[in-house]
Amino acid sequence: MSLSTSASILLASSISKELKTIAEKVFQNQRITFEEGVLLYEHGELGYLGTLANYVREKKNGNFVYFNRNFHIEPTNICVFDCKFCSYSRLLKQKEGTWEMSEDEILEKVKSYNGKPITEVHIVGGVHPKMGLMYFANLIKQIKDIRPDIHVKAFTAVELEYMCRKAKVSYEEGLRILKDHGQDSLPGGGAEIFDEVIRKQICEDKCTADEWLKIHETAHLLGMPSNATILYGHVESFEHRIDHMNRLRLLQDKTNGFNTFIPLKFRNKENQMSHIPEVSVIEDLRNYAISRIFLDNFGHIKAYWPMIGRNTAQLSLSFGVDDIDGTIDDSTKIYTMAGAEEQNPALSTQELVELIKQAKRIPIERDTLYNVITDYSKVDSSN
Numbered sequence: 001m002s003l004s005t006s007a008s009i010l011l012a013s014s015i016s017k018e019l020k021t022i023a024e025k026v027f028q029n030q031r032i033t034f035e036e037g038v039l040l041y042e043h044g045e046l047g048y049l050g051t052l053a054n055y056v057r058e059k060k061n062g063n064f065v066y067f068n069r070n071f072h073i074e075p076t077n078i079c080v081f082d083c084k085f086c087s088y089s090r091l092l093k094q095k096e097g098t099w100e101m102s103e104d105e106i107l108e109k110v111k112s113y114n115g116k117p118i119t120e121v122h123i124v125g126g127v128h129p130k131m132g133l134m135y136f137a138n139l140i141k142q143i144k145d146i147r148p149d150i151h152v153k154a155f156t157a158v159e160l161e162y163m164c165r166k167a168k169v170s171y172e173e174g175l176r177i178l179k180d181h182g183q184d185s186l187p188g189g190g191a192e193i194f195d196e197v198i199r200k201q202i203c204e205d206k207c208t209a210d211e212w213l214k215i216h217e218t219a220h221l222l223g224m225p226s227n228a229t230i231l232y233g234h235v236e237s238f239e240h241r242i243d244h245m246n247r248l249r250l251l252q253d254k255t256n257g258f259n260t261f262i263p264l265k266f267r268n269k270e271n272q273m274s275h276i277p278e279v280s281v282i283e284d285l286r287n288y289a290i291s292r293i294f295l296d297n298f299g300h301i302k303a304y305w306p307m308i309g310r311n312t313a314q315l316s317l318s319f320g321v322d323d324i325d326g327t328i329d330d331s332t333k334i335y336t337m338a339g340a341e342e343q344n345p346a347l348s349t350q351e352l353v354e355l356i357k358q359a360k361r362i363p364i365e366r367d368t369l370y371n372v373i374t375d376y377s378k379v380d381s382s383n
């Protein structure tokens, strides 16, 4: 046997020993370290990762898969920032391809859902230089006047940082104003990759990682829960993905204010990073699984089905995912413009329920805070 063959056998056996140690830790409900997270990315094969992630997923969420009935409002795609991965935003001075909804159009859209059992409106968009904190606070108040029952999940930390800076208020003051006007929680966008070097390469002019984390921490302290995302599969390394999740895990230890973690796969259509190939479905599934294993203090892992498509969303339910977002009603353009699987994302509740049942899981319609609205194991699905 040559020296290099025996060295690689030794290496392989030490890696398999480490993978065995990680498996033991997971089955004993112990937290894995940064280095172990990286090792999972480097050496964990799909079946092994799926087994571990499914163990964690079933311990936390049994056989349930959550979804909600929601729609999106994207008030504008005009944005002062220039994220290299963004296919959706346009500068104010650009004439083509921009949209700006008027206040009346936004309120009409909300009214169009009157009588429909929608529980959440998700409001995000470009960072428009002329739409400020008080404009949005009053908008939310009017939305709540129309639909007092609806949960308003609005504004990424990127939008909030800009609004607070322009209005010359602290994050706490800004968030308090929005909360008093009816905002209930924050979506998870704008996190991208926290590592400062990568952030500079892909979105250098928007809020920093520390600002993103501070805004979410402040929201949690004010009683506004939030989500967290990661944008993966571009120029980042496995270390950067684990570093990102580690910063979230530390904040969650402190506040317990995150509801769910949403891995977002980089899509490469018509943006400044279009030369970067997209990662495979196998890598998507590995990434969901490692997120589930690493983020031991997050209740839920969400697969955003309009982006990865309904087939991969179904598969992800065996790799740590317990939430597939909502009905959406064809109300978002962020992903369709970036080349997502679903070009007109809308699923009826019945279709979502069927999709989950086909994966042999129990569909649960939830509200934004994961209170159960309907447990479909107790409902005749022909209804």
Ligand code: V47
Pocket: 085, 086, 087, 156, 186, 187, 188, 189, 190, 191, 192, 227, 228, 229, 230, 231, 262, 264, 265, 266, 267, 268, 269, 271, 304, 325, 334, 338
């Ligand atoms: O921050 C932009 C991402 C995010 C691309 O909280 C892209 O429930 C892939 O955060 N390829 C905004 N991703 C959307 C978001 C979100 C979505 C669904 C649910 C929730 C939630 C939050 O979209 C941005 C950015 O990371 N994004 N361009 C692209 N080319």
Ligand code: SF4
Pocket: 079, 080, 081, 082, 083, 086, 087, 088, 089, 125, 126, 127, 158, 203, 206
């Ligand atoms: Fe603007 Fe958001 Fe697009 Fe960045 S990702 S350019 S902040 S709309």
